[in-house]
Amino acid sequence: MARPSLFSRLKRKQQMKQSSQTESYSTKITKDLDDNLKNIKQMLGDPGDLVMRELMIGGMDKRAAIIYISGLTDENLINDNILKSIQLNLKKFDTNVIDHIHKEVIAITDIQKSNNMDDISFAILNGNTAFFLDGNETILLMSTGGGETRSIQQPESETLIRGPRDGFVESIETNMALIRRDIKDPNLRFKQHQVGKRSKQKLVLCYVEGITNPDIVEEVNRRLETIDIDFVSDSSYVEQWIQDSFLSPFPQLLDTERPDKVSSDLMQGRVAILVDGTPFVLIAPVTIGEALHSMEDYTQRWISATLLRMLRYLAAFFALFLPSLYIALVSYHPGMIPATLTYSIAATREGVPFPAAIEAFLMAITFEILHEAGVRLPKVIGQTIGIVGGLVIGEAAVSAGIVSPIMVIVTALTAISSFSVPSYSVAVSFRTLRFAFMLAAAILGLYGIILIYIMINIHIVNLKSIGVPYSAPFAPTFLKDFRDLVIRSPITKLTKRPTHLKPLDDQSKDVEPEKGQ
Amino acid sequence: MSTFKYADDKIKTRDIMIAVPSMVIAVGILAFPRLLSEVTFSSDGWVAILLSGLVAVIFTWAVAKIAANFPNQSFFTYASFLVSKPIAVILVVLFSIQGITLTAFEVRAITDISHQYLFQETPMQIISLTFLLVVVYAVSGSRAGIFRLNVLFMPIIFVTTVILVLFSIGYMEVKNILPVLKTDVDGYMQGTLQSALSYTGIGVLFFYISLVRNPKKAPRMAAFGMSGAVVIYMLIYLTCIAVFGQSATEVIRFPFVELAKTVEIPGGFFERLESIFFVIWIMAIFTTTVMAFDATIFALNSIFPKVKKIKLVFTLTPFIYLIALFPNNYLETDTFGDFVSYYGWGLSITVLILLWIMYKVKGAKKSGKK
Numbered sequence: 001m002a003r004p005s006l007f008s009r010l011k012r013k014q015q016m017k018q019s020s021q022t023e024s025y026s027t028k029i030t031k032d033l034d035d036n037l038k039n040i041k042q043m044l045g046d047p048g049d050l051v052m053r054e055l056m057i058g059g060m061d062k063r064a065a066i067i068y069i070s071g072l073t074d075e076n077l078i079n080d081n082i083l084k085s086i087q088l089n090l091k092k093f094d095t096n097v098i099d100h101i102h103k104e105v106i107a108i109t110d111i112q113k114s115n116n117m118d119d120i121s122f123a124i125l126n127g128n129t130a131f132f133l134d135g136n137e138t139i140l141l142m143s144t145g146g147g148e149t150r151s152i153q154q155p156e157s158e159t160l161i162r163g164p165r166d167g168f169v170e171s172i173e174t175n176m177a178l179i180r181r182d183i184k185d186p187n188l189r190f191k192q193h194q195v196g197k198r199s200k201q202k203l204v205l206c207y208v209e210g211i212t213n214p215d216i217v218e219e220v221n222r223r224l225e226t227i228d229i230d231f232v233s234d235s236s237y238v239e240q241w242i243q244d245s246f247l248s249p250f251p252q253l254l255d256t257e258r259p260d261k262v263s264s265d266l267m268q269g270r271v272a273i274l275v276d277g278t279p280f281v282l283i284a285p286v287t288i289g290e291a292l293h294s295m296e297d298y299t300q301r302w303i304s305a306t307l308l309r310m311l312r313y314l315a316a317f318f319a320l321f322l323p324s325l326y327i328a329l330v331s332y333h334p335g336m337i338p339a340t341l342t343y344s345i346a347a348t349r350e351g352v353p354f355p356a357a358i359e360a361f362l363m364a365i366t367f368e369i370l371h372e373a374g375v376r377l378p379k380v381i382g383q384t385i386g387i388v389g390g391l392v393i394g395e396a397a398v399s400a401g402i403v404s405p406i407m408v409i410v411t412a413l414t415a416i417s418s419f420s421v422p423s424y425s426v427a428v429s430f431r432t433l434r435f436a437f438m439l440a441a442a443i444l445g446l447y448g449i450i451l452i453y454i455m456i457n458i459h460i461v462n463l464k465s466i467g468v469p470y471s472a473p474f475a476p477t478f479l480k481d482f483r484d485l486v487i488r489s490p491i492t493k494l495t496k497r498p499t500h501l502k503p504l505d506d507q508s509k510d511v512e513p514e515k516g517q
Numbered sequence: 518m519s520t521f522k523y524a525d526d527k528i529k530t531r532d533i534m535i536a537v538p539s540m541v542i543a544v545g546i547l548a549f550p551r552l553l554s555e556v557t558f559s560s561d562g563w564v565a566i567l568l569s570g571l572v573a574v575i576f577t578w579a580v581a582k583i584a585a586n587f588p589n590q591s592f593f594t595y596a597s598f599l600v601s602k603p604i605a606v607i608l609v610v611l612f613s614i615q616g617i618t619l620t621a622f623e624v625r626a627i628t629d630i631s632h633q634y635l636f637q638e639t640p641m642q643i644i645s646l647t648f649l650l651v652v653v654y655a656v657s658g659s660r661a662g663i664f665r666l667n668v669l670f671m672p673i674i675f676v677t678t679v680i681l682v683l684f685s686i687g688y689m690e691v692k693n694i695l696p697v698l699k700t701d702v703d704g705y706m707q708g709t710l711q712s713a714l715s716y717t718g719i720g721v722l723f724f725y726i727s728l729v730r731n732p733k734k735a736p737r738m739a740a741f742g743m744s745g746a747v748v749i750y751m752l753i754y755l756t757c758i759a760v761f762g763q764s765a766t767e768v769i770r771f772p773f774v775e776l777a778k779t780v781e782i783p784g785g786f787f788e789r790l791e792s793i794f795f796v797i798w799i800m801a802i803f804t805t806t807v808m809a810f811d812a813t814i815f816a817l818n819s820i821f822p823k824v825k826k827i828k829l830v831f832t833l834t835p836f837i838y839l840i841a842l843f844p845n846n847y848l849e850t851d852t853f854g855d856f857v858s859y860y861g862w863g864l865s866i867t868v869l870i871l872l873w874i875m876y877k878v879k880g881a882k883k884s885g886k887k
Contacts, residue, residue, distance in 0.1 A: 332635070332636060333789075333792050335788065335789045336789050336792055337788070338786070338787075338788050339788070444636075444639065444647065445635060446635060446793065446796045447635050447636070447644065447796065448647075450796045450797070450799050451647055451648065451651050451799075454651055454655075454799075454800060454803055455651055455654060457666060457670070458651070458654055458655045458658055458662065458666060461658070461659075461662040461666050462659055462662040471665050471669065474668070474669060475664075475665035475667075475669050476529070476668070477531070477668055
């Protein structure tokens with residue numbers, strides 16, 4: 001790095017601010033053990049969880065120290081493989097003590113040497129253990145990462161009836177291993193990046209070389225480099241940083257907790273982005289065709305899977321249009337509703353003081369509030385929301401004459417439909433659009449609805465996800481990809497990778513016989 | 518190494534095939550069975566559609582062909598080469614006027630029909646303004662996006678038409694179609710002219726072919742797309758005549774929309790489908806309007822390459838809006854429509870003949886080498 005290292009910059013800043021007060025510490029490694037320890041301590045602000053253990057090397061009269069942070073490390077490992085080995089060592093080394101200790105004494109596979117204070121402090125903060133030897137400028141950094149993490153559980157945001165049960169966790173190493181377990185291809189690549197100017201989190205771009213189009217990988221890499229942010233608490237930060245359009249209501253990268261989904265998408269020629277500290281892995285590029293797909297589609301037999309998919313399209317239509325159609329039909333085009341139904345709607349609406357638009361907005365907003373409250377509340381109290389919501393929406397509002405029973409049906413159907421959208425981020429964008437439709441219907445009836453619909457289409461054809469048109473494979477049309485779009489063809493027919501992603505190798509199954517055989 | 522070529526501003530010949538019917542099918546088709554049955558007897562209009570269709574297909578092919586002879590060159594470039602620069606500028610300006618008037622007419626027509634079928638009370642100015650703003654939004658986007666929009670909307674329009682025709686079968690009566698071939702030659706001539714006028718807007722092909730990366734197949738595809746439009750016209754005309762009979766079709770202002778009013782979808786969840794049908798048809802009108810506007814911008818950009826696209830859009834929009842509000846009633850709108858059609862055809866045919874003659878005279882050898 002051409003720029004001065006972070007700690008020296010921080011130090012300089014501090015010095016400039018309060019030059020008189022600051023205790024000065026050196027960012028250079030010296031030969032003196034005590035100096036080094038003092039420097040490290042001051043650099044990190046002498047925290048309570050920093051463990052410094054001074055020791056004598058067995059068989060020699062030499063002082064040394066190990067430093068680590070207690071919660072981030074596996075202390076058993078340190079005790080057994082570092083501390084014990086060093087203390088019980090009986091050999092005597094005359095020259096190059098640190099090399100001998102590195103090669104003969106310490107029983108840990110991943111050891112690195114360093115003499116840079118920045119690297120050492122980051123390594124310690126990453127869960128490594130540093131070994132300082134008196135009279136020596138080379139420091140050993142031993143990988144002893146550990147500490148408490150969540151164990152692999154079923155993903156909560158995407159549950160399947162049939163399919164693998166494991167979900168990603170917060171540890172990026174575990175997540176990478178989960179993908180590796182699925183794909184044992186030597187061409188599986190994990191390109192490491194770092195995000196967070198201060199948090200220094202690991203970010204891994206995952207793809208399969210020879211399948212994924214290199215342009216996609218290159219473009220994602222380029223965008224990842226531009227991320228300039230202190231701390232990334234979830235992959236959504238990364239998503240919002242590298243997406244093509246921040247004005248769009250549609251997610252241009254898909255998030256998932258399911259390793260099987262990531263693996264199958266990697267196999268189709270997409271890339272995955274893993275971020276340390278979150279179980280949500282990003283998948284890119286995605287298109288509108290993917291929005292209503294679920295992994296469940298592939299575990300069912302193709303006819304039922306296709307029907308379910310069509311059901312989901314119908315549900316998406318309801319989730320988007322139903323309340324707005326109600327508003328438009330009741331207030332602008334009552335002639336379109338069959339006469340008898342018109343009478344019954346009119347009869348039930350007789351006591352309702354509001355126009356249909358207000359009624360619909362009232363119910364839709366009530367539902368959204370209930371939904372939001374239900375998400376935030378702990379599970380035990382969450383049931384209360386169901387009861388309150390059911391009573392308020394189902395009974396009281398109608399009998400109080402605020403809304404009509406038909407409106408309750410519309411709201412309920414919309415709500416159920418919107419939950420049948422498999423991806424939460426897509427469902428959220430549908431929620432937003434639903435209100436746009438309702439507003440348009442309130443002002444201009446069916447005409448307003450179609451104008452908004454056209455506008456959404458205009459937006460979609462102009463939107464891109466990592467360079468791939470969001471409207472693919474509908475337009476630009478890739479007829480081959482229609483096999484797995486609205487219908488889900490039998491698995492035996494799905495032998496080609498999606499062509500709209502322009503993979504290098506379009507065959508997912510090796511049907512061509514090898515030459516010479 | 519394969520790259521994402523489709524993401525740039527180039528289109529495929531298949532897009533041209535879809536763009537032609539998207540351009541042609543618009544407002545005209547709603548009133549067209551009436552116009553045709555005014556001059557022909559019984560169901561004889563199909564002869565006129567066939568003849569005019571033939572003319573239109575050949576014309577489309579010829580327009581695409583002359584443009585395809587100059588691959589990846591804008592209209593302005595090849596027209597300057599063929600008929601000298603000043604004349605090319607005049608042609609571009611004339612085409613721009615056509616585009617602007619066509620856009621304005623479509624906006625106005627949609628306002629009129631919305632007034633008739635969707636709402637009576639909402640002020641006209643609001644209806645046309647909202648529609649025009651959506652058009653502006655589409656034109657401000659990428660040009661490839663407009664072609665993708667065609668691809669998304671065309672199937673919806675096609676399926677809607679087919680559904681409407683299918684549900685009309687129950688209302689068709691054979692006596693409405695009979696007797697056949699009783700019209701005199703003069704009637705056929707008038708009918709042919711009348712239906713030819715409905716195929717407006719082929720002129721945009723002069724401009725859009727330059728977007729096709731490899732336009733060798735473009736003329737064939739354009740002609741194919743035009744044939745598709747002719748088939749849809751034929752289908753709609755015959756259905757209207759078979760359901761209403763000639764004498765009724767003659768007096769219904771928009772027979773095609775009335776058709777939707779007549780039929781009922783089995784199951785009876787929705788009645789009076791004309792609103793929903795017309796709303797879907799707005800998409801067809803929309804694609805036409807957008808392409809007319811965008812072609813204008815495209816044309817003007819070729820003579821003012823330094824002006825930003827968005828500036829041109831915002832400069833032209835107020836004019837279009839004012840022109841759209843100009844007619845006082847629907848009779849004047851019809852006159853306006855006739856003017857747009859005659860002007861469009863006259864201009865396109867003149868330019869086509871002019872370009873072909875010049876191409877034969879001087880261009881053939883030189884451009885062949887390119």
